[in-house]
Amino acid sequence: MNKEIRNLKQFSTSNDRFEGAHLLCPGCAHSIIVRELLNCTDDNLVIANATGCLEVCTAVYPHTSWDASWIHIGFENAATSASGAEAMYKALKRKGKLKDPDKPVKFVAFGGDGATYDIGFQFLSGAVERGHDFTYVCLDNEVYANTGGQRSSSTPIGASTTTTPAGRISYGEKKMKKDIVSIMAANGAPYVAQVSPNKWKDMVKKYQKALSIEGPAFINAMSACTTEWKFPSNETIQVSDLATDSLVFPLYEIEEGHKLTITYRPRKIIPVRDYLGAQGRFKHLFKKENEYLIEAMQKSVDAKWELLQRREEAGV
Amino acid sequence: MDYLGWDQVEAGAVLPSFDEVKGDIALLKQAERDYAPTNSYTASVADWRVFKPVFNRDLCIDCQNCWVFCPDTAIIAVDKKMVGIDYEHCKGCGVCVDVCPTNQKSLLMFDENEDNDRALQNWPEKIKKEK
Ligand SMILES: Cc1ncc(C[n+]2csc(CCOP(=O)(O)OP(=O)(O)O)c2C)c(N)n1
Ligand code: SF4
Ligand code: SF4
Ligand code: SF4
Numbered sequence: 001m002n003k004e005i006r007n008l009k010q011f012s013t014s015n016d017r018f019e020g021a022h023l024l025c026p027g028c029a030h031s032i033i034v035r036e037l038l039n040c041t042d043d044n045l046v047i048a049n050a051t052g053c054l055e056v057c058t059a060v061y062p063h064t065s066w067d068a069s070w071i072h073i074g075f076e077n078a079a080t081s082a083s084g085a086e087a088m089y090k091a092l093k094r095k096g097k098l099k100d101p102d103k104p105v106k107f108v109a110f111g112g113d114g115a116t117y118d119i120g121f122q123f124l125s126g127a128v129e130r131g132h133d134f135t136y137v138c139l140d141n142e143v144y145a146n147t148g149g150q151r152s153s154s155t156p157i158g159a160s161t162t163t164t165p166a167g168r169i170s171y172g173e174k175k176m177k178k179d180i181v182s183i184m185a186a187n188g189a190p191y192v193a194q195v196s197p198n199k200w201k202d203m204v205k206k207y208q209k210a211l212s213i214e215g216p217a218f219i220n221a222m223s224a225c226t227t228e229w230k231f232p233s234n235e236t237i238q239v240s241d242l243a244t245d246s247l248v249f250p251l252y253e254i255e256e257g258h259k260l261t262i263t264y265r266p267r268k269i270i271p272v273r274d275y276l277g278a279q280g281r282f283k284h285l286f287k288k289e290n291e292y293l294i295e296a297m298q299k300s301v302d303a304k305w306e307l308l309q310r311r312e313e314a315g316v
Numbered sequence: 317m318d319y320l321g322w323d324q325v326e327a328g329a330v331l332p333s334f335d336e337v338k339g340d341i342a343l344l345k346q347a348e349r350d351y352a353p354t355n356s357y358t359a360s361v362a363d364w365r366v367f368k369p370v371f372n373r374d375l376c377i378d379c380q381n382c383w384v385f386c387p388d389t390a391i392i393a394v395d396k397k398m399v400g401i402d403y404e405h406c407k408g409c410g411v412c413v414d415v416c417p418t419n420q421k422s423l424l425m426f427d428e429n430e431d432n433d434r435a436l437q438n439w440p441e442k443i444k445k446e447k
Contacts, residue, residue: 009396012380015345020389020405021359027409031387042342062319063356064331067341067349103340200384226409234410234425237385 002208003042011204014039017067023057027233029223029240030054030139032197034110037137038068040204041211043104045069046085050078050111050120053146054139076120078109083132106211107134113154114144117178128187128216135210135217138180141225149228153178156248158293159281161228166284171293176300184218185254191217193253193263197224198240202251202263209253222249230280242275247305252312260311272298361388365408367425370435371400376422382412398422419443 005011018035030053038045045068049055055072058065073081086107092098111120116138124136143161144150151161156177160166164173185192191213195203203221210217224239226232231239243249244264251264273294276282285293331354334341338350351357378398383391390406392399401412413423420442426435 008380008384009378012383012393012396015342016389017341018389019355019357020402021356021361022388023361024387026364026387026407027411028387031389032385035389036384042340044342058356059331061325062331062354063359064333064354065356067333067355197385232410234414236387236409236411237415 002212003040005040005204005208008200011039011200017045018058019065019067021063022065023060024053025225025227025233027226027236028053029141029197029225029236032236033137033139033195033203033221033223036197036200036203037108037207040207041106043106043211046082046089046105046107047071048073048078048081048085048107048109050109050115051075051146052112052115052139052144053141054110054112056146075115076123078111078115078120079124079127079134079136080120082107082109082134082136083127083130086132086134107132108211109134109136111136111138112145113138113140113142114150114152116140117154117180118152124184124218125187128184128189128218131188131215133214133216135207135219137219137221139223140180140220141223141228142177143225143228145225145228154180156297158276158285158290158297160284161281171284171290172281181218181220181252181254185257188216188257189218190215190256191253192219193217194220194222194249194251196222196240196244196249196251198237199244199251199264206253206263228281230283231278235278239275239278242270242278246270246272246275247301248272248275250305250308252308258316260308260315262308262312272301360404361407362404365406365428367408367410368403368428368430369401369406369408369410369412369423370426370430370432371398372422372424372436372439375418375420375439377418379417381415381417382423385411385415387411 017038024031047070059072140154142154144152149161150163151173154177155173158172160172166172181192181194191210193206195206210219224236245266252262254260332352333355334350335352336350376398383393388405388407390402392402410425413425416423420440
């Protein structure tokens with residue numbers, strides 16, 4: 001059952017189930033994303049959390065920041081444990097063994113992009129294929145942040161990371177970011193969407209949709225990382241605005257594997273270079289010899305936007 | 317709270333969030349909950365701060381931007397009103413100041429050692445828009 005959330009004032013009356021004094025960096029977007037999911041519903045929650053910044057920083061002995069059932073599980077197993085818990089819940093319900101059978105329960109898994117795009121990928125794919133009723137949220141900070149900023153298959157081209165450092169010879173990451181949203185739609189998830197914390201209302205709407213549909217839902221949440229993207233901690237929302245308004249991170253959803261809807265169209269589209277310029281991980285691109293890459297990135301963002309609009313029109 | 321040593325903790329240990337769950341947590345306000353000492357709500361990260369946000373009630377329009385974007389659940393909102401900052405949970409990131417839409421801002425960063433009343437007395441004037 002979804003809570004009615006018409007505006008921010010009403011949303012602010014939520015009773016938080018994600019507590020402060022966790023140890024995520026000041027300005028970390030992970031917590032903004034997670035807190036909004038916990039606040040958008042009053043249902044009981046069963047949460048599985050893959051190893052990564054979120055898991056490590058919200059359960060530091062002797063404290064937990066979670067006011068819901070929460071399990072710390074291996075790097076690759078968030079989808080597996082959520083689907084296992086969901087299957088057990090269904091079995092107990094069938095046998096009439098639930099304590100409070102009328103109270104709705106939602107199953108949620110959180111994982112970083114390392115855990116999702118790379119290491120837990122086959123387990124996520126399997127859970128989606130089996131059709132478990134759960135919502136998987138990927139906290140996409142485009143890097144393995146918790147172990148010191150190694151590249152993942154979500155790292156965008158041109159980003160300097162600890163395993164693809166920019167220098168005299170290299171301009172940083174050489175490969176394009178993997179298109180996880182299309183992959184999960186093709187995998188058979190009935191609901192797939194991309195969200196960003198700066199557009200809180202869009203995010204809440206998509207969370208509520210994901211939680212209410214039956215079957216697996218996948219949400220890719222852009223999570224601006226002050227430490228690895230290298231911007232001052234107060235600029236988390238500013239940088240997220242630059243990402244959505246430059247269309248580097250477009251907001252859209254795909255239903256039933258093909259019905260694509262763009263959910264946010266910036267009134268004024270800003271150049272990709274403004275987004276890049278706000279972050280230290282792209283600093284080297286502004287050297288003369290690398291400038292051509294900024295042009296190329298702009299072209300690729302334009303092409304992707306064009307494609308999304310065509311897909312929306314055609315519904316394929 | 318007495319901490320157990322690493323070799324005294326049972327594998328697969330459970331950290332309770334509450335001493336006693338009196339009803340549905342999602343419907344209970346924080347003040348009504350029976351937090352366990354193992355809940356991070358009872359802990360403090362105040363010593364992370366170098367600068368702190370100070371809140372100016374006179375300028376605030378209760379938009380709740382600061383509430384929704386604070387990464388540390390440290391903005392206290394009661395009945396749709398911004399009440400103040402929870403200085404035990406605030407890490408001083410400055411996001412709330414960044415997203416505050418009023419002119420002059422209703423939240424500003426000050427040195428951690430600054431006195432809040434003095435900060436309020438010296439609040440800067442409204443910023444004039446350049447034509
Ligand atoms: C199987 C396995 N390999 C490696 C690790 C070490 N490890 C812990 S957290 C982490 C990085 C997590 O990155 P990501 O999933 O992107 O989440 P983030 O920390 O960026 O939020 C790694 C490699 C592990 N815990 N388990
Ligand atoms: S390293 Fe990045 S993702 Fe990890 S806690 Fe810090 S800001 Fe958050
Ligand atoms: S400075 Fe950061 S942690 Fe403190 S109240 Fe503002 S947004 Fe929250
Ligand atoms: S963002 Fe500023 S105006 Fe809005 S509630 Fe917070 S302090 Fe008040």
